[in-house]
Amino acid sequence: MRLLTEEQKHWVEVIGEFAKKEIEPIMLDWDKVVDPSKAIPFEAYDKAFKLGLNTFEIPKEYGGNKVPLDVAEVMYEEMGYYDGNFASVMQTTNLALKPILIGGTPEQVQYVVDIHCKILLFLQQLFFIALDLTLLLSIQHNYT
Numbered sequence: 001m002r003l004l005t006e007e008q009k010h011w012v013e014v015i016g017e018f019a020k021k022e023i024e025p026i027m028l029d030w031d032k033v034v035d036p037s038k039a040i041p042f043e044a045y046d047k048a049f050k051l052g053l054n055t056f057e058i059p060k061e062y063g064g065n066k067v068p069l070d071v072a073e074v075m076y077e078e079m080g081y082y083d084g085n086f087a088s089v090m091q092t093t094n095l096a097l098k099p100i101l102i103g104g105t106p107e108q109v110q111y112v113v114d115i116h117c118k119i120l121l122f123l124q125q126l127f128f129i130a131l132d133l134t135l136l137l138s139i140q141h142n143y144t
Helices: 006-030 040-052 069-082 084-095 099-102 104-116 118-142
Strands: none
Touching: 006 040, 006 069, 006 084, 040 084, 069 084, 084 099, 099 104
C-alpha cells in the first residue's frame, strides 16, 4: 500500500487516467515500430504536454505547474508504471531546465521556459526534417 499525500494522490489519479487512456493501449506497439515516421507517438506526448506533465518542475510564475520534489518523484513513478520510455521523456525534457531555473535571471528563465513548453512542436519538426534528409540521401544513393 502506498502512503501518499493529497497532492500526490491527485497527480497519481491524473496520470493514471491519462496513461490508461493514451499510453497503455499503444505502449507495446512502440517497441515494434519499424517505420521511422511512426516511431514517436507525438499525439500521446502532445496530450501529456497539454496536461502540463512536462512543466511540473517549472515555477508557476513562469507558467509551470511546480510541485514539491516528493510529488514529482511519485509522478515520475506513476508514469513509469505504465511505460518507462514515457516517464523518461517527461523527465529528461526537464533536465536542461534545471541549471537555468537555479542560476538564470528571470528573463533567461522565462526565455528557456517558453522554448521548453514548445519543445514537442520543435521535436516533431526536427524529426521530420531528419526523416526527409534520410529519404533524400537514400534516393540519391540509389541513383549513383
